[in-house]
Amino acid sequence: MGSRIRTAQKQARELGRLRTGYSIPSDDPKKRARPVKSTTWVLSSHAEHYVTAAAEAWGGEVERWQPQGNGAPQFRVITKAEQLDAILPPGDPLSQANEMWNKGGCARRCDGQTEQISRHPCLCLAEHGPEWHLLRQDLRTKDKVCAPTSRLNVVLPDMPDVGVWRVETHSFYAANELAGTVDMVLSGTGGKGLVPVTLRIEPRTRVAGGKTKHFPVVVVEIRGVTTRQALTGPLPTAVALDPTGARGVAAIEAPRPDYVALAEGALTSDDVRDTWRQAAAAGHVHPKGTDQLSKDLMAIAARKDEEAAALRAPDPGPEPDEDGAYPAEVVEDEQPSGNWPAVAQAGSGARA
Template sequence: MGSRIRTAQKQARELGRLRTGYSIPSDDPKKRPRPVKSKTWVLSSHSEHYVTAAAEAWGGNVERWQPQGNGAPQFRVITEAEQLEAILPPGDPLSQANEMWNKGGCARRCDGETEQISRHPCLCLAEHGPEWHQLRQDIRTKDKVCAATSRLNVILPDMPDVGVWRVETHSWYAANELAGTVDMVLSGTGGKGLVPVTLRIEPRTRVAGGQTKHFPVVVVEIRGVTTRQALTGPLPTAVALDPSGSSQAVAAIEGPKGRDWIAEAAGVLTSDDVRDLWMEAQTAGAVHPKGTDPLSKQLMAIAAAKDDENSREKQGKTDPVPDAEGVYEAEVVTEEQPARPAWPAVAQPRA
């Protein structure tokens, strides 16, 4: 078994970026390229074969692309896809900060309360008040305040290689929605396992100050499983990779349907009866064959309680005594019965 550096930060390699816009050259060569909002996803990467695979999957033409600033040339494709199937990786995939960048790099990075570089209270709030983020809606004041920057790492399961793609958005509204969705998922999974999602570019409209603004927002939706399944705990990898093709595993996560397995288990006499009931539940697709689902664990607990109860009854019995005619109660011995099916190895009830 290999060892690891315990203090090293473990993170997957970034394969490329997912963008909701692109830039085109300005008519005036002295001016910066003009940004364009895209209705479809834009993928960029330093590796051409990643972008080529994206073009084959979602349409578009691969082109050489020079990022603004001094970045190295990359490859880019403006796809025809308004939504992408993706997977949230383990851990916390979302990073957020209010940021201001200039030619010298990041000038401000704030958590909403403290600006991390200067260690001063939020500068945008102090300079412009609680509605400072609305200044970014006006091209004249856009560069005077920070942008609510959200970076979300996702896995694109149909792309080559192992790693993550980074979704970056500077939308104030997307920042709030992304954080709410991701935090809700993390509350159920504890940051363990994979979660299937759909990434969608949703057009929004906002009317304020007599002006109507149209803008895109990145939306993350749970894909292929219900909210109950996503919040119950880490999903099996097979379900996360192919929710539509794992109906048996998904049914096991959902728990009982139709029959009240818990009530039936509580009404039987022995742990063997509970085990037989579990086998019926497995045949009905109500539990996972390995016994890792919540219903199996509840049935195991009931079986263990039955064993404890029967053990206490045996310990409380006294030696047999004869009746009025001097006859002892006989123990009935039957022919050897076939062995009952055992619990799965991971679902053995504790003694």
Template structure:
């Protein structure tokens, strides 16, 4: 097996972005473009065929799109979907910072306590106090403070290529809920395995200072499994990819399947291998008649165990073996009738005595 660079961060390639709005030119060319909130997901990418597939799956019309700034032209589709089924990849899929951007790039990136670029204490708190985020609701002051920026990586299973799509939101309220949901999931899975989720754009209303505000919030919901299942540890991959099948009973959410062949190889005798087969039959992993592939492999291991046992006691030498040092010849060995312990072994197995060493 090939080696890896230990210090490298392993991350899936980003295929595109999932947004909850777009911007249109302002009537005043000196002012920034005017943001437009969307009730449905907006999907963009540098690859046109990705966006074409998104339009096929979620509706909408593919169009060329120029991001703000000096970014390369892209393609986007304003879909008809208010929710997207996806899975969370392994590791921690969520990144969050309070950020302030300008045409020159990122001016501030803060974790709530320390501004990462200047290594100074949070500048927004120093200037505007603990409720600084409320200034984001004031159109004249929103550019004075950072925006709570959340980036969540998800996998869209029916889209082309292997990689992640980045859902980004600048909602303060969404940042709290996203972190809470993802942290609960990670507490159960430890960041291992996939978790089925639904990304939904949920309209919210907030009344403060005599004003009513309507705004969309990105919500992440665990999909197709109960909280008990999601918090009990990493889900089987088949369940994460098709939770509906699990809910209908077509897939079982169960402990990982034992490695029966490894257990059989570690057994001392063919009787021990027979016990492994009985365990597999009780779990429903082999057929009753033993005509499946796993049973046949276990039978082959049992036969080899018998051969190894005969090699050890010299019984495979047949007539060439003479009397022992006291002049006594081995008597003929007559196999006993199968006991109740052997009746569960398939008839095709016909195991030997498997005498324990």
């Protein structure tokens, strides 16, 4: 691999957006377009062939689409899929903030404590009190407070080109759940490797203040592997791309050799070191030997060396008993004829 600019932020190119709603233009040019919540995924992109591929994979009709504001024309498809197979890329794929936008761009971006643009404490809290987020449930006050904004980058493995698709949601519930799921995965993988997931639009119902509200929530689920497998460490790329296929299942379910038992049955410490190299090649030990398996194998190798040294030590000969008498000397018969001494001599040089 060639060199890199160390201070540059490395990120995959954004190919398009995954949305949970769309807008219907109003017949009155003075009125804003009417937003519609979708029960299926909506994909949009500047590249028509990306959207065409999505329509072929998940259904729907490709159409030209003009985003609200002064954005460049794009292409869009309202698919028939309630869930999509995706992959979480390496690093931290989730970005979150409480945001308020207007015609001039982002007016507020807050982490819940400090508003990042003005560097003042949370403005919504100061203006509307601790229950400020409830104002977003009322259309009359919705634009007066920030929206919990979550942006999740995912890879769609069956789509053309290399890059990420951005899922953006302003759901209060999705903000909490996405952060919990992604942070749990990152705690196990350290942000290394790919993680197969399913993106799902889940309908929810909330009853409060005598009113029933129906709303969709973006849900991220681990796909094709168990929680134990996902949190053990980075998955092999083949497993992440095809977790339910033959290669993926074989890579996950293949039992790990009992390296300790192999080391105990080894003849010499060199054989034990070969066992460690085998475990290292399979990714079961730390290269620096700081893991428990490496420590166990090193202890066995040291014991093998001690046993070999004891066998090489000279025989001190007979010692007298408590009465000062030596044991009777046993005189062996003369050596048998043939090549036995040669065989024994050759065997004595073998590794212990």
